[in-house]
Amino acid sequence: MLLIELARTSAAVAADSSRKAKIGHLAELLRRAGPDEAEIAIAYLSGELPQRQIGVGWRSLLDLPGPRQIATATVTQVDAMLERIKAQSGPGSQAARRELLGELFASLTEQEQSFLRRLLAGELRQGALEGVMIEAIAAAAEVPAQEVRRALTLRGSLPAVGAAALRGGVAALREFRLEVGRPVAPMLAQSAPSVTAALEKIGGPAAIEWKFDGVRVQAHRKGGWVGVFTRTLDDITAQVPELVEAVLALPDDDLVLDGEVIALRPDGRPEPFQVTSGRVASRTDVAALRKSVPLSVFFFDALRVGGADLLDLPGSERHAALEAAVPAELIAPRIVTGDPDEGERFFSDAIQRGHEGVVVKSPQTPYTAGRRGAGWIKVKPRHTLDLVVLAAEWGSGRRTGWLSNLHLGAYDPETGGFVMLGKTFKGLTDELLAWQTERLLRLAVGPTDGWVVTVKPELVVEIAFDGVQRSPRYPGGMALRFARVLRYRPDKRPEQADTVAAVRALLPR
Numbered sequence: 318m319l320l321i322e323l324a325r326t327s328a329a330v331a332a333d334s335s336r337k338a339k340i341g342h343l344a345e346l347l348r349r350a351g352p353d354e355a356e357i358a359i360a361y362l363s364g365e366l367p368q369r370q371i372g373v374g375w376r377s378l379l380d381l382p383g384p385r386q387i388a389t390a391t392v393t394q395v396d397a398m399l400e401r402i403k404a405q406s407g408p409g410s411q412a413a414r415r416e417l418l419g420e421l422f423a424s425l426t427e428q429e430q431s432f433l434r435r436l437l438a439g440e441l442r443q444g445a446l447e448g449v450m451i452e453a454i455a456a457a458a459e460v461p462a463q464e465v466r467r468a469l470t471l472r473g474s475l476p477a478v479g480a481a482a483l484r485g486g487v488a489a490l491r492e493f494r495l496e497v498g499r500p501v502a503p504m505l506a507q508s509a510p511s512v513t514a515a516l517e518k519i520g521g522p523a524a525i526e527w528k529f530d531g532v533r534v535q536a537h538r539k540g541g542w543v544g545v546f547t548r549t550l551d552d553i554t555a556q557v558p559e560l561v562e563a564v565l566a567l568p569d570d571d572l573v574l575d576g577e578v579i580a581l582r583p584d585g586r587p588e589p590f591q592v593t594s595g596r597v598a599s600r601t602d603v604a605a606l607r608k609s610v611p612l613s614v615f616f617f618d619a620l621r622v623g624g625a626d627l628l629d630l631p632g633s634e635r636h637a638a639l640e641a642a643v644p645a646e647l648i649a650p651r652i653v654t655g656d657p658d659e660g661e662r663f664f665s666d667a668i669q670r671g672h673e674g675v676v677v678k679s680p681q682t683p684y685t686a687g688r689r690g691a692g693w694i695k696v697k698p699r700h701t702l703d704l705v706v707l708a709a710e711w712g713s714g715r716r717t718g719w720l721s722n723l724h725l726g727a728y729d730p731e732t733g734g735f736v737m738l739g740k741t742f743k744g745l746t747d748e749l750l751a752w753q754t755e756r757l758l759r760l761a762v763g764p765t766d767g768w769v770v771t772v773k774p775e776l777v778v779e780i781a782f783d784g785v786q787r788s789p790r791y792p793g794g795m796a797l798r799f800a801r802v803l804r805y806r807p808d809k810r811p812e813q814a815d816t817v818a819a820v821r822a823l824l825p826r
């Protein structure tokens with residue numbers, strides 16, 4: 318398969334606004350891909366580089382050689398070259414990388430160069446494409462999309478899952494199982510305005526747990542080996558020795574547990590989120606940090622215990638397995654009730670103790686990895702949304718020289734784009750202003766000397782607001798009222814931000 322075929326398909330997908338047409342273009346291409354090519358094709362068309370990074374800054378992509386007239390490069394050749402570029406090491410490797418990259422670009426036509434340049438710069442990456450790509454794989458492999466989705470949550474890599482589907486259909490997809498050492502996308506929660514509403518949605522007695530404002534962790538153990546992963550599946554084992562020790566102290570040595578780490582003060586109240594996230598992010602001086610900012614862990618789910626997969630078991634049974642495997646002080650406090658008054662009291666108590674709210678959990682649902690299923694419903698005392706920064710305006714007065722007013726957008730899974738909902742500079746501390754100015758300038762996609770600086774939609778920010786109203790001012794027809802910045806969410810990717818549909822659900826009737 319030629320690289321130009323991918324470049325053309327990518328252009329066709331971008332040009333067609335209909336989801337069905339996009340799926341059609343992609344499926345048509347995947348049907349033609351050979352077994353080794355499918356994996357690369359799916360990665361490239363999802364904007365993902367199999368090498369992740371090749372060690373060449375995007376600026377060096379600007380002045381590369383002129384194009385050729387005839388397209389001959391195959392996707393396998395291009396992939397092999399990128400592998401070679403990445404593998405360069407030692408003194409002089411930077412120059413060697415640039416030279417090889419120059420050689421690669423010299424073998425490409427203009428359309429291929431532009432495609433590859435955008436791929437390398439991360440500009441083709443659109444989370445939205447994931448849903449479309451899943452359906453394209455399903456169509457090309459003639460398997461139900463649900464099977465592709467299930468395998469994806471267990472394997473985490475769409476190229477690998479897609480290649481398996483095309484090679485061996487449903488049977489090959491069924492071979493993806495929970496494996497110790499390979500993190501699965503964590504189950505996510507929907508939201509409700511109150512515990513009463515959440516209990517109603519679940520329709521019967523449910524577990525209600527404290528919602529800790531810490532960092533999500535998935536702990537894997539096999540024998541004397543432990544691995545810890547974040548919600549974005551990054552390996553943070555070295556940063557959380559307390560958790561590693563706690564897991565190693567358990568009698569069961571073949572497990573996967575889901576929970577939250579949080580820094581607590583000596584009186585047991587939680588530290589602000591930034592303290593926990595800063596501690597977890599820090600890779601240096603961990604030994605000293607664990608003395609000044611110790612982490613506590615609270616597990617709330619078990620995906621595997623005693624070597625048995627629990628993902629498909631109902632919530633109550635998974636929790637029973639958790640209780641059997643883990644001492645009570647390492648389990649998130651909870652009650653099980655169908656009584657709204659008791660539930661509301663538990664909620665108020667959690668807030669009094671400084672926690673973020675509660676999560677109400679159905680005793681019936683399986684672990685829906687990677688999805689906001691109806692099995693978990695979070696309840697918080699205030700309205701917040703995680704939105705993506707689309708642009709920022711230079712500040713004036715006291716804020717001169719800083720990028721201040723943020724343009725905020727919600728994610729649109731249909732198009733892979735972001736829909737602007739409002740602007741705010743409220744809530745920004747001097748520290749945040751300095752931090753965001755530096756980050757946003759690096760993400761700028763156009764000139765930075767105008768009033769508004771447009772940026773690559775990458776930073777997720779948590780916004781508090783008083784409500785959503787209809788408004789002709791923005792393309793989505795709605796706007797946030799009194800939006801203010803609470804904090805940045807470096808643990809979230811833009812396609813994990815709140816969706817346009819979630820915001821629309823907040824409009825008054």
Ligand SMILES: Nc1ncnc2c1ncn2[C@@H]1O[C@H](COP(=O)(O)OP(=O)(O)OP(=O)(O)O)[C@@H](O)[C@H]1O
Pocket residue numbers: 504505506507526527528529530531532533548577617649676695703
């Ligand atoms: N007892 C608990 N059960 C489940 N999740 C919990 C619990 N305590 C804290 N959490 C955290 O709450 C999150 C659940 O909410 P959600 O799935 O919406 O994630 P989120 O988008 O990060 O939400 P938020 O910004 O509200 O934390 C989990 O990812 C986890 O980090």
